[in-house]
Amino acid sequence: MERVFNRFAETVARATGHAWAFALCLVSMIIWGATGPVFRYSDTWQLIINTGTTIVTFLMVFLIQGAQNRGGAAIQAKLEELIRSGRAKNHFIGIEHLTDSEVEEFRK
Numbered sequence: 001m002e003r004v005f006n007r008f009a010e011t012v013a014r015a016t017g018h019a020w021a022f023a024l025c026l027v028s029m030i031i032w033g034a035t036g037p038v039f040r041y042s043d044t045w046q047l048i049i050n051t052g053t054t055i056v057t058f059l060m061v062f063l064i065q066g067a068q069n070r071g072g073a074a075i076q077a078k079l080e081e082l083i084r085s086g087r088a089k090n091h092f093i094g095i096e097h098l099t100d101s102e103v104e105e106f107r108k
Contacts, residue, residue, distance in 0.1 A: 006070060013067035016060070 015021060032049050039045035095106055
């Protein structure tokens with residue numbers, strides 16, 4: 001189950017990051033807006049967009065967060081391996097707990 005979710009989350013996160021996904025959403029919004037006069041801006045007409053966007057947003061939060069968590073964990077594991085390699089500077093260990101300005105000082 002976890003492997004299926006991981007694959008699905010990665011696929012969705014990758015697909016929604018493309019320009020065509022934005023274009024599809026934009027076209028959907030234009031069509032919805034254009035149909036307003038036909039449906040006399042009824043409650044049902046408004047409910048369609050409200051319900052659809054709410055469901056998509058709710059599900060996307062979990063899918064994207066799952067993909068981001070895995071990506072972050074993978075990067076952290078790679079960084080830890082680099083530190084263990086012996087050539088890395090140990091003063092970078094725990095840098096993720098510093099403030100943004102302190103991290104920038106390390107980068108200089």
